[in-house]
Amino acid sequence: MTGAPAGLRAPVQGLVWLAAYAWSDLVIVWTAYGDRSLPRRWRMAEGRAMGEQVRGVRQDAMTVTTPGTEPVARNTFRIISLAVGALMLTACLWYGTRLAQDIGTWLHQPDWPYFFAGLLHQLAQWWDSLGLPGQILVTALAVLVLAWGGLSVTAALGAVGVGTWALAHGRGIATFLQDPATATRSYATNATWEQVLLDGADFALTFIPGSALGLGTCAAARTTAESVALTRAARREITGLTEVNNLFAQRDAAKAARQAAEKRLKDAIPPGYTMTDFNSKKLGRTIKRLEGAGYSRRQVEALRTAAEQAATSRSAERRIAEYIGERGGEQALARRGYEIPESFHTTGPSTPGPGSHRLDGMGVKPDGSQIVFPEYKGGTAKVSTTQVPTRFEGPAAQATPAYVRDRMLTDPRVAQYFHDNPHMWQSVKEGRTRLLIEVYSTPAPGYAQASGKTYFSLTPQVIQAMEETMATL
Structure with a gap:
């Protein structure tokens, strides 16, 4: 219908889309209801939870694809529907009252x-x-x-x-x-x-409630409460998934901006120079060479600006990818029941990450049974196999016990946490709290994937160094 008038094309397309999306959504919900591996009651709860998820996804999609129009259009539709429903209800009540009078007369029984x-x-x-x-x-x-x-x-x-x-x-x-x-x-x-x-x-x-047959009412109430809990949990899952997916969309936009900035720089580079000459480390020397070669001030400043824009766009893309790993990992820790200390929360894609010689994060079980030190990876990032020096144990690679023990000493947030929670530090020293390392990867839109679980303990040198640091706080 490309050549059809908009007044005809838009309603037809709307009906086709409505039918297609309604059918696909019903299939998804029906699949959740029809999982034969679950008991009937759980299937009903899963179906209702999936229905809430589908509705939430549609609402999020409308909000993202039509910013400014949603949720205004949806609220307008609600108001119109309410007005039409109120009018129809009034008409039904009027007609129903008259019909009920006739039915009552017809069904009148003697003595009643x-x-x-x-x-x-x-x-x-x-x-x-x-x-x-x-x-x-x-x-x-x-x-x-x-x-x-x-x-x-x-x-x-x-x-x-x-x-x-x-x-x-x-x-x-x-x-x-x-x-x-x-x-x-x-x-x-x-x-x-x-x-x-x-x-x-x-x-x-x-x-x-609590009587023989009254237990049925209590059971029905519990079933409803469980269904509501499942629905709320599903909404939280959808919110987290939507956040990560939106971050990937930002990463794609940053990638496109970086490619455009690099193309502008590449097109402006004079003969005899390469892209490497305009990276952050060599830019200063390259500018001096250009000035010595007789290039005008305007040409040099244009090249400097293009190089700085390319470097900024690369940094922005890299930071968003890092933040994707951080948020995906934090959501995974929350789903596993870990609490993240305030100082270890992520700071957002527009601010720098934890920095060098620091841990990516930290999660603590509410009962104090475990502390996890995660390694966050977002996008195409992988765990580095390059060994770096440590204070007590020689060279060590990322996500290894020696590496994490060293970062526990160089990250001031760890000493501050144990200083503020001495009972937890005592539990760690006595071995009642288990320490572990896990890698959380978020390579694509969706949930983070956990891998490489490694349990470890602290060495006497690390314990002594940590206590010395804590004593200075």
């Missing part, structure tokens, strides 16, 4: 001027006509149907118990609905103590 009271009376008569065997059979069948439909057996027992209680007391409820004052006086006058006790026990067993 109120339709619902008469219906309860008839249902109570039917229930009593079944006899005890028939009532047991109907109750069992109702529980079976509800359990087959997705409820747990306990919840089904609770729901059916409430229904059977209403049927068994249908005559009394109908009388109360028709004339509450007379029904109350009649019960208070004619009921015996035995009947009052039996009615109270019957009500307690049916409705009070």
